[in-house]
Amino acid sequence: MEPYIPEMLPLKGIIDCERLLTFVARANMMLGRYDGLLCGIVNPTIMLSPLMNEEAVLSSRIEGTQATVDEVLEHEAGLVSPKSNHEDIKEIINYRKALLSAQKHLEDKPVSMYLIREMHRILLDSVRGQNKSPGEVRNEQNWIGPAGCSMENASFIPPDPMQLSGFLENWEQYARANEKDAIIQAGVLHAQFEMLHPFKDGNGRLGRILIPLFLYQKKVISRPMFYLSSYLEGHRDEYYLRLRNISSNKEWNEWLEFFLNAVTEQAVANVRKxxxxxxxxxxxxxxxxxxxxxxxxxxxxxxxxxxxxxxxxxxxxxxxxxxxxxxxxxxxxxxxxxxxxxxxxxxxxxxxxxxxxxxxxxxx
Known part of the structure; x- marks a missing residue:
């Protein structure tokens, strides 16, 4: 298997707008309904902090952590259990810190590689991966596969590090551009980021943090407080399959159908919660x-x-x-x-x- 060579952004002649029309309409309607609720909350940062805690736990769980919301909160309150995985808890606390730091950054600056590198440093602070160059884009080849597998047995090999800077520059330019639909653009950016896999560790969590940040930057939501990890963790196998099928079969429309449906279903759940x-x-x-x-x-x-x-x-x-x-x-x-x-x-x-x-x- 050779390193993946991604499509340059924006995608030309690939996205089937007619096919996605119904999915786009539903996603925008339900996300708009959720944002209307956000606008009516006096202090959403405080009132919806439970959703942020849940996001930190579930996004980290996709990557293999086992700690629960209760365990994280009990740990912070000083109720230490010998059965708790303290390293998992620290990773989740770091995730929440990265989210809060990014929200403050976006008050006057756009989503950028500078912001992403800073979030990466926070994510890997004093946890697994702290020896994997926090905040630094990788300068060597990495790959995805079963634990301990060689590159020959990998299920996916991200782009060659010698070409990575050009793809990341293209990604950053696209993040600042205006597409016809910002939710589709968010789906493209998330998938492309995961396939570029720019860091040695923490790429999945970073990619998921970027979704609400981008939607907030594009003014689709009034605050960067829309979290998808509950849906993605509940549909983990399909989530990974849809991402893999982009690189293997160029199934961008199938991925975007999944992503738009995820936004719709998560917005419904968030409105209720x-x-x-x-x-x-x-x-x-x-x-x-x-x-x-x-x-x-x-x-x-x-x-x-x-x-x-x-x-x-x-x-x-x-x-x-x-x-x-x-x-x-x-x-x-x-x-x-x-x-x-x-x-x-x-x-x-x-x-x-x-x-x-x-x-x-x-x-x-």
Missing amino acids: AGQIMALYEEMKGRIQSITHSRFTVAVLDSLFWSPVFNVIEFAKNANVPRATVTTIIRKLKKHDIVKELKTGKGRSPSVYCFHSLLDIVKK
Whole structure:
């Protein structure tokens, strides 16, 4: 097998717009509906942080990690289990850091290879792959196949490193161009990035982070908060098959059908889940106020949504509320089953609680 030579972008004479018309219409309609919901949320970064946590877990799981959302949040709250895979958890935390860093970057700069290299450095910080040149485009040949296989037995060989810079420059130019439909363009960019495989490790996760960033850059969504990994993880075999068939049979239209359907189905799921989160927020705002009669109700509520598993010390810091006040409020919330105690504090070790109603929504 020889290194893959990709099509230059934009694709000419390949995309069948008539064939994709229905898929495009449905994807744009449902993504627009989800974005309308986003626009109606006062603080989507806080309220939809559970979806970001889920994205970090599921995108990393596609690459083989096993940690759950609960394990990641419990780890951050100081509830350390000897059974947890701490390296998997660190990879997931890095993924979330890369997402947040990229969102801040996009406030005044476009998607670029500079941004991608910075995200790559964050992804591989102190985890598996940290010895694989974080932030540096590969300068040697890599390949994809069973663990430990030789290049002769590879299922896919990305482009020759000597040609890679030219293909990446073409990719970056296309990311700044305007296509007839931005969702199709996002699908092309994602697939091309995965086939270029520009880094020694972390390409899959980076490629999936780029999807909402690009859609945000093109103003398809008002915030870079649309995550596809739930659908892609649930259809992992077809996801990989469709990508492979581009390189083996030039099946770009089949890939784009899959990608557009993924956007549609994920938008439907996100509308449902975001709606449930918003409803829970409004319900809890009233309940917490009636239970605590506190002027810190909103600060406490926002902190619950940002960190649904927490210890009292960090919770007080995040909410910017005196610790004694937080302790009193949490005691009342526990009594009314709004939070549950996971670990009783002892000595200098604080108690750990969970906001179980929010976690239940994320797990559905």
